Amino acid sequence: MSDIVLKVESLSKNYQMGEVVVKALENVSFEAYKGEFIVILGPSGSGKSTLLNIMGGMDTPSNGQVYFNGELITAMSDKELTMYRRNKIGFVFQFYNLMSTLTARENVELASEICSDPIDIDDVLNSVGLLERTDHFPSQMSGGEQQRVAIARAVAKNPEILLCDEPTGALDFETGISILRVLKEVNKKYKDTVIVITHNAAISQMADKVIKMRSGKIIEIIKNKNPIAPERIEW
């Protein structure tokens, strides 16, 4: 685990709200290694979503740099950022955000169609445990199933980093755990770096690295020597 995939350096993000400047991120720095499972932990409003969006090339910082494999993504044009998202990043959202008019398989294909080096769809669907329900539309699936499709959609692009924004936030405990298991498996199988942001401290037990945030700042970075299996997590 020596290759740095993502390097975040003195990152700040300010929002101008009328006359007040809101500091969403303040001087944030850390590194993510290849194949690492990172949990960014913090209460709502701590700036973790802003951080995720900047790392994913969906937002730009006010100050600081983000390097992806040594390349400065914070200096990229819109077009370059789109290509970065297309080929290097996989997103998993809290509310799944699937295309309601496409079936599970089609949702995954939608993503794999546009990238340069996709993974075999059946393989991915199998990995997330959904091979039997691929012809169902999102409205015919449970929340957990939809989130598996969302993960499959992100993974199928064969990204180097999987960015997950509260992936279990809308799910019950059991389903949440199963989703975490899927993320862990994907992490192991495809060697993707997985970054999960959550306010649920229990999840940090499965991470290789835990980044704790509060009020836009990193308050602690913990290296977890013995991450536990997701099924052993309790909350």
Added chain:
Amino acid sequence: MKKLDKRLLRMIKITKGQYIAVVLIIVTGIFIFTAVKNSALNLRDTVNDYYDSANFGDIFVSAVSLPEKIEKELIGVQNISGSEARLVLDVPLILDKENENVNVRVVSIDKSENKINKLFINEGKRNISEKNIIVIKQFADARKIKLHDEIKLKINGRQHTFNVTGIASSPEYVYIMENEQTLMPDPENFGVVYVEENYLRQISGTNGNFNEIVVKLNSENDIDKTSDFLKDNLDKYGIKRVVKKDEQLSFGMVDQEVEGLEKMSQSVPIIFLTFAGIMLANMLSRIVKKDRTSIGVLKALGFTNYEIIVHYLKYASTIGIIGGIIGSLIGTALSSMMTSVYLQYFNIPMLSIKFYFSRILAAILLSLLLCMAAGLFGIRGILKINPAESMQAEAPKQGKRIFLESIKFIWNKLSFSWKMVLRNIFREKKKFLLIAAAVSITCSMLIMTFWMNDIIDVMFNKHYTEFMKMQYNVGFTSFLDENTKNEFSEILNVNDIEGRVELPFEIVNGSKSKIVTVIGLEKNTVFYDVNVADEGIILSSNLADYLNVRIGDKILLKNFMPDKDDGYVIVKEIINQSLGINGYMNIDYMNKLFLDKDIINGVYINSLDDVSKILDNVDNISSIQSQSDMKGMFEQFTGMIAISIGSMIIFSGLLGFVIVYSMTLMSINERALEFSALRVMGFTTKEIFYMLIKENSIMSFIGIVLGIPLGKILIDYMGKMFSTDIYTMKEPLTAPEVIWAIIFTIAFLILAQLITYVKIYKLDFMQSLKSRIS
């Protein structure tokens, strides 16, 4: 198939109601456009081809007597490339039935072929010898004259019998009318026949001389110069008229008809296409708004703005292509029908309906471009969507107070649902303005339709009963003494009789000139609704407009009578005349200036007798026109109008129907959550439906109110666009027309509303409340 394209197809399926609605409007716009445009183009092409192949003359000169040598003398002079002298006589047709009075125009032709104004032989042969006659097709059809029939004509006082050896069409009589005064073709009572030249010269009593010469030019550029040259140089032969090609009666009528079609192809479809464009833009901007999260997800997945824009633009393009194809195909098919309808009024033997692939392609392209442009406008919001922000629920719409709320004494009296209705309207101004605009266009188009339906009637009735009050207009073969009119009183039971002069003049004002019939009337005439002063001239408004003259202006009247002077007269009055284009003068003043004292060339008669029958055998009478004949002709004419009025009603209704339907549908889709919440609270589907109806009714009411002045504007515009030498559409709008238009508008709107009720009834409110995916 790419997954985004699959999504597109399913999106179309889900929004099929609105999709079909927009397609329908595009289809209507494109189909009217292609139908009318193609008919106009087809007609223009065929007419031009016909004139070319028949070598239609450029200038027509009529004179008292022209020697044969003139034909050769003119060639090579003043740009003239060819000339043909001929004899043209209006003579009575001798019929078995006595009460009919039919005139035919006998025209001399060469034995085998003419160089100018070649005849197109429909039946029989072109070669002609003595006692043979070729009959023009319209007349032959109307009177059921067949090959080898016998025709008897009274030429120079003697009866001559001819054998019909050919039935032909002539470029000179595509539109067959006796003169400018007849207003409409009446092939049963006026025809043209062709007789061999030398034979006609023998029997006509004209000493072998001709009375007309047709001239062909090298190029039409200097037609005015040549025309002036002919007027000056042939004056010694007693020039009556020099008519340039575009003033020639049939040519001018055909030209005006085709021009009217061309104008229509540029106006009506634009209304539909504009609305289709606005609707499509509106629809897509709403779809994009609704798809905000999906678009954000696509962006997060790495789709470029370009790819996403293309995705939504495909939605618009499919509408453009489908609408374009269906519209242009229906239009093309219908244009053949329309062109054949014109066939009944025009006699063009070679009229062929061509299938122009390029025009269909052009129509599809037009439709596609329109939809793409509207689409782009509608989806421009895609660029503004930030993927990170789009994942979060959109901030709820600001529940601003509307201005009406500050008027407490009204607001406090409103029921809860009315308050909601009013707030909705004020918060979604764009949508409701579009509904109001569509309703007002529908209403105004219906007003125009009902007005046009009435106006034709009014125009004819007004002209033939209020403006012209004579039951019979009897024309003489030449000028006679004024006292001749007393002879009529002896053979007829006459209620009123007045002598008249009807004579063509070229009226000139500066660079503008027009040949029209000037009518000389007795002072205080009972036959026309005009009061001729002792001096000066009265002009119909269309003539005054054309010549750009006002009351008090001095205009030049050029006399076509040989050895008579031209003269200036002052415009005393300008009158509205719904049919025809004329000048009116006091008969004594007219005679003094341009003719001789106390002469007339016809009489107006009011009599209960069958004047046509009684005057049948009287000498020196060239024509008898009766009021009832004119009205009968009009009845036939209205059949065609009824069809176009009917289709206008359907088109206008369609526009209002489709827009109200699709806007309500969009509203239901977007407000599914709101309606579901209301349903959960215990509102019935009916109550929700009434709420929607209330919203639409307010806007429809505004639309209808605005539609009335808009209709007035449309009418004025139509009046200007379609007024020709023959019709002047200046009739006022009447209350029943407006009321009918409103009734029809409301009917179309109710229909649209009823259909949307089904949608609300089917609304799955539990599903709507649960859904948080797009």
